[in-house]
Amino acid sequence: MRTIYIALISLPLIFLASCGQSSKAETEKEKQEEAHGESVEVELTEAQMKAVDIQLGKIEQRALNSIIRVNGEMALDPQKKAEVTSLLGGSIKQILVIEGRYVSAGQAVAYLENTEIVELQKNYLTTKREALIAEQEYRRQKELSRQGAGVEKTLQQATANYEITKAQLAGLEKQLKQISISEEQVSAGNMVTQIPIKAPIAGTISKINISTGSYVDMQTPLMSITDNASIHCDVNVFEKDINRINIGQEVDITLTNQPGVNLKGEIYEINKSFEGDTRAIIAHAKIKGRADVKFIPGMYVTGLINVGKQKADAVPNDAIISNEGKKYIFVLEKEAEREGVKTYHFERVEVITGISELGYTQTTPVTELKKDATIVKSNAFYLGSMSTDHGEHGD
Structure with a gap:
């Protein structure tokens, strides 16, 4: 601030008042600029x-088209990931795949050996023979009854025995089929000591938990399979934006650690409950195109949901x-x-x-x-x- 010296003795009070007002104005201006x-x-x-x-x-x-900024990650539907397990306990004799390999649904991924496998086949052959004898006796008693020469109680016993053995045989055939053993082959005398463990879905082997010779039971996950071709994007939508999102809205998606990869998505499902302790729900978006991009579940993403013009x-x-x-x-x-x-x-x-x-x-x-x-x-x-x-x- 410039100060002007004036020789008149009668002006000091006016001068001081003026300086006070100027200082106050400058202070107010400084406060405003700081704010x-x-x-x-x-x-x-x-x-x-x-x-x-x-x-x-x-x-x-x-x-203008209004947007909601969201973040989330790549995810799989429950039916697009599976754990490979065995219906019988036993020792792993051979592993046919490695991690990262693509397998088809029903493809053998390992072989398992167990003495119960041979025992099951023996029981099948025995029961099949008993079922044949029970059927012959049932038909004989039925014919005697038709001719009036049979005893009703004997026919009833033959009928019950036939139905029981037939049910037992059907159950054993089902068990053989579940562990991929052909009953025709067993009936021909070709019994096996190993059974194949098959992939329940098509996809990529993501993790193998076993090694050759290891013992597994029915609760042990042998390996994991994921079908990444059907991957989708789960984004978190916070409470303040919930009423603005709807099925069918477009989403511009960017992989957080790959900024150059830009994707288009569309919301196809919206959760109806908050995720854990957060005040956010998950919106599921399917990815459109971009078959050239390799997606892995768990990849972090950021997205912009187009919620219409406002x-x-x-x-x-x-x-x-x-x-x-x-x-x-x-x-x-x-x-x-x-x-x-x-x-x-x-x-x-x-x-x-x-x-x-x-x-x-x-x-x-x-x-x-x-x-x-x-x-x-x-x-x-x-x-x-x-x-x-x-x-x-x-x-």
Whole structure:
């Protein structure tokens, strides 16, 4: 502040009062600048405005596609992942696959040996013979009864015995089929000592938990299979946005650790309960196309859900500049004329940007603007370069 010394003795009180008011005004200005951040101002003449074609206008209300920012991970439906187990306990005699190999549904992935396998086949042969004898006796007693020579009680016993042995035989045939043993082969006397363990679904072997010679029981997961071809994306939608999402909405997806991979998805299912202790639900999105990208369950993703058009304050893209990671627009503060030269005084105002569409970007000023404020709508980069080159402009 400049101080002017005046010789008149009668003016000291006025001078002190004036200084007090000026100091108070400067203090208020400093407080305001601290609250709103650094104030950057630029002044242009009318000739400069025309030379670089700077156009003025208002912040507009535009119907823009609104988005919700989400994060999540790649996941599989329960039916697209499986644990391989055995229906019998026993020793692993051979492993036919390695991790990372693709297998078809029903393909043998290992062989298991157990003495129960031979015992089961023996029981089948014995029961089959008993069933044949029981059937012959039943038919004989039935024929005698038809001729009036049989005893009713004997027929009833023969019938019951036949039905029991027939049921036992059917049960053993089912057991043989479940462990991939052919009853025709057993009936021909070709008994086996090993059985194949088969893949329940098609997919990739993701983990093997066994080794040759190890003993396994029916509760032991031998290996895991995942069908990554049917992978989808699970994204977390927080409580404030739940009512804005619907099945069928599009999702732009980016793999967090592979920024160059951009995917398109579509929401096909929405959970109806919160996940654990979070205030978020999971929305499931199927991936469209991109067969060239290799997905793995658990990959982290970020996404933008398009929830439809909404009215928002927006400015032309050309009205926004970037500086040190922040976004700004220029607001007309005043017009003046000095010595026949018309000048325009602009202030740089920080804004938070949203979605961009058809040449316009959603903007929210960090500090409240005057109603019907006039802004620079085009070539704002010119003012941006001036503010960067010349720094803060003051009186």
